[in-house]
Amino acid sequence: MAKVKKAFFCRNCGHESPKWMGRCPACGEWNTFAEEVIQRDSGASSNGSLIRNESAKPLRVHEIEEQSQRRIDLGIAEVNRVLGGGLVPGSLILLGGEPGIGKSTLSLQIALAENGLRTLYVSGEESQQQIKMRAARLGVHNSECLIYSETLLENILTQLDEQKPNLVIIDSIQTIYTEIIDSSPGSVSQIRECAATLLKYAKTSGTSVIIIGHITKDGTIAGPKILEHIVDVVLQFEGDGNNIYRILRGNKNRFGATFEIGVFEMGNEGLLCVDNPSEILLSHYDEPLSGIAVGAAVDGIRPYLIETQALVSNAAYGTPQRSATGFDLKRLNMILAVLEKRVGMKMYAKDVFLNFAGGFKVSDTGLDMAVVAAIISSYFDRPIAEGVCCAGEIGLSGEVRPAPRSEQRISEAARLGFRKVIVSGYMRKGASLPPKGIEVVYIHRIDELPKAIFG
Numbered sequence: 504m505a506k507v508k509k510a511f512f513c514r515n516c517g518h519e520s521p522k523w524m525g526r527c528p529a530c531g532e533w534n535t536f537a538e539e540v541i542q543r544d545s546g547a548s549s550n551g552s553l554i555r556n557e558s559a560k561p562l563r564v565h566e567i568e569e570q571s572q573r574r575i576d577l578g579i580a581e582v583n584r585v586l587g588g589g590l591v592p593g594s595l596i597l598l599g600g601e602p603g604i605g606k607s608t609l610s611l612q613i614a615l616a617e618n619g620l621r622t623l624y625v626s627g628e629e630s631q632q633q634i635k636m637r638a639a640r641l642g643v644h645n646s647e648c649l650i651y652s653e654t655l656l657e658n659i660l661t662q663l664d665e666q667k668p669n670l671v672i673i674d675s676i677q678t679i680y681t682e683i684i685d686s687s688p689g690s691v692s693q694i695r696e697c698a699a700t701l702l703k704y705a706k707t708s709g710t711s712v713i714i715i716g717h718i719t720k721d722g723t724i725a726g727p728k729i730l731e732h733i734v735d736v737v738l739q740f741e742g743d744g745n746n747i748y749r750i751l752r753g754n755k756n757r758f759g760a761t762f763e764i765g766v767f768e769m770g771n772e773g774l775l776c777v778d779n780p781s782e783i784l785l786s787h788y789d790e791p792l793s794g795i796a797v798g799a800a801v802d803g804i805r806p807y808l809i810e811t812q813a814l815v816s817n818a819a820y821g822t823p824q825r826s827a828t829g830f831d832l833k834r835l836n837m838i839l840a841v842l843e844k845r846v847g848m849k850m851y852a853k854d855v856f857l858n859f860a861g862g863f864k865v866s867d868t869g870l871d872m873a874v875v876a877a878i879i880s881s882y883f884d885r886p887i888a889e890g891v892c893c894a895g896e897i898g899l900s901g902e903v904r905p906a907p908r909s910e911q912r913i914s915e916a917a918r919l920g921f922r923k924v925i926v927s928g929y930m931r932k933g934a935s936l937p938p939k940g941i942e943v944v945y946i947h948r949i950d951e952l953p954k955a956i957f958g
Contacts (some may be wrong), residue, residue, distance in 0.1 A: 511536045512691035515719075517727020539686040575669075575711070578616030578644075581767060581776045582609075585738065585751050587759020590670070593709040594758065595702050597676075597731065599716045599724040600740030605749055605767075605774055606715050609740065610672050611637060612773050613713070617644035623668040627654040627678030627688075641773040654688060656681040656697050660704065668710060673701065675715040676730070691727045698730050731755065742769075746862040748783065749774065762803025780807040781919055784861045791889060794881030796956070798873025799894040799912035799924065800865060806908065806915040808892065810860035811870065813877035818854050829859040830874070831866065838874060838897055845901030846950050848882055869906025871897040872925065875949060876956050887956045890922035901949045905930040917941040925955050 511520045513536055518529035526533050574589030583589050590596075600606045607628075614622040615638055622645065626634055631650050638650075649666060653659055656679055663671065673679060679697045680688035687693070698714065705712045714734075716724045724731060731737050735757045742749035751765035766777040777783060785797065785808055796811045818824070827835045835857055843850045857874065859865055872895035880887050894912040896904040905927040906912060916924045917938035924937075928945035937943045944955050 509538060510692075511538050512727075514691065517691050517695065517729055537690070539684075539690050539692050575620065576618055577613050577620075578618035579613060579776065580778070581751060581765030582613065585753045585763050585765045586736065587756060587763070590711050591735070591758045592711055593705050594711050594735040595698075595705045595733070596711070596713045596736040596738060597716055597724065597734040598713060598738045598740060599718050601718060604740050604742055605769060606740055607674055608637070608641070608773055609751075609767075610674055610713060610715060612641055614648045614670070614672055615641055615643050615645050619647075620645070620669040621647040621649075621666070622670045622672065623649045623651060623662065623666055624672045624674070625651050625653060625659055626674045627652070628674060640771075654678050654680060656700060660700075663704065663708075663710070671701075671705075671710060671712045673712065673714040675717060677717050695727050695729055698733060702733050741864070743862045748777070748861050748863075750863075760803070764802045764805060780805075781809075781915065784809040784859075784863065785919070786810055786860060791886030793884045793886045794877055796873045796876035796880060796887055797892045797921070798870040798876075799892050799906075799916050800867045800870050801906075801908045801912060802867065804908070804911070806911040808915060808919060808921075809863060809865065809870070809873075811873045811877045812858045812860065813874070813881045814854075814856040815878055815881040816854050818852050823850075823852065824854040824856070826855070827857040829862065829864045830857055830870075834868075834871075835874070837899070838871060839878070841897060841899060841901055841949060842875065842878065845948070846879075846953075848879075853882070867906075868896045869894050869909075869912065871895060872903060872906075872952065875952060876925075879953055880956070883953075885957060888923070890920070891956055892916040892921045892924045893926075893956070894924060895927045895946075897949060903927045903929075903946050903949060903952075910935065913937055913941065913943060925952070 511523050513527040513530065515532045515535045516527060516530040518527050523536050527535055573592060576589050577583055598606055614624045631652050634650050651662055676694055676698060677689040680693045681696055684692050684696055701712050718724050737755040739752045739754050740749060741752060747769045749767040749769060753761040753763060755761060766780045767774040768777050794813045797808055798811050800807055800809050825832060825836060839850045839855060842848045872893040875897060876887060876893050894906045894909055896906055898904055909926055909930055913924050917940060921941060923942045923944055925944045925946060928947040931945045946952060946955055
């Protein structure tokens with residue numbers, strides 16, 4: 504009879520302890536330890552009992568044949584963009600996101616896309632009939648898509664050996680369990696064991712595996728932190744449930760960069776790719792309004808224009824209110840302090856509210872000038888001149904610093920028909936000629952901005 508072993512695991516980071524502890528020594532969280540019963544066959548490892556591979560021997564570096572990584576087109580342009588040009592065979596991808604954000608919809612669209620891949624979609628949360636209902640709404644373009652409702656890992660591996668798919672999608676890793684471990688599905692030990700087994704299968708067979716993971720209330724992927732370490736790619740699906748736009752962001756990518764984003768629009772027929780995010784982030788008004796400025800942003804290497812909205816009003820109470828949606832509140836307070844010190848605006852007696860169109864969350868410091876322009880416009884209740892765009896970072900001394908990839912921002916503004924773009928004067932030296940039809944205005948200090956936006 505196999506020996507039964509009990510251990511305590513931290514639900515936050517996966518730290519293992521032989522006894523219960525009030526505070527986790529690894530992550531510092533309180534009351535996160537839970538007891539789990541682990542049962543293993545004596546003298547055998549779990550991974551070796553599930554997947555057997557021919558023994559490999561170590562090679563010298565110069566003996567290893569160099570091969571170029573082949574990319575597989577998934578049939579969805581925005582997903583290919585985030586992955587760095589396509590799917591790498593034998594890779595293990597983790598897709599996380601809030602409940603109801605569209606993780607299952609996106610993964611099913613990948614399985615149903617016209618990509619020529621024999622795909623096995625394993626669902627531990629829905630029946631085959633329920634998936635069929637969603638597939639009929641999304642449209643079936645891949646006749647080689649197989650639907651399998653199962654939660655036992657041993658049965659899934661049996662089907663993988665029989666069907667030999669090119670792509671496997673697991674929805675979700677928290678519902679999969681193995682008989683080797685006695686703990687319940689979704690526990691730290693079950694997630695760690697199942698993920699390690701799927702990783703070994705992907706590397707030995709060359710089949711790519713996409714696993715969907717739930718997230719905690721803090722926004723991090725649920726389960727042990729080792730889950731994010733063993734996978735090759737970690738994708739985060741972000742967005743507001745009350746908004747139709749979603750962003751696919753790469754937090755980790757062993758085969759490419761992590762600065763790309765994919766933008767989707769949730770419609771009746773599933774998630775639609777947004778090729779030009781600037782069109783959805785800019786509003787068109789019949790008459791100019793105060794407190795609205797357009798900023799040229801860059802997420803990774805993708806430039807887009809976004810509408811910045813600000814409202815400045817007299818403080819009704821002793822302490823003025825500061826609220827920012829989609830922007831760092833601490834950075835907003837810093838910008839307001841610079842305005843008060845360097846421009847002379849009495850912000851200590853004003854309530855300031857900031858918002859970005861489309862519900863986007865922006866961390867680009869190159870949008871500082873657009874935020875300042877919107878605040879100045881609302882403060883004086885004067886609309887900004889039509890066709891003006893801003894791109895620049897604000898320093899504590901009031902200087903305007905060049906934004907990263909400023910030339911790409913200028914080109915995007917010119918492509919969308921803007922007549923003037925305001926940038927840092929420190930990039931005048933060595934700057935290339937701007938595109939035809941747009942004027943580049945250079946300013947060095949923040950007190951030069953009102954003349955530039957109202958002129």
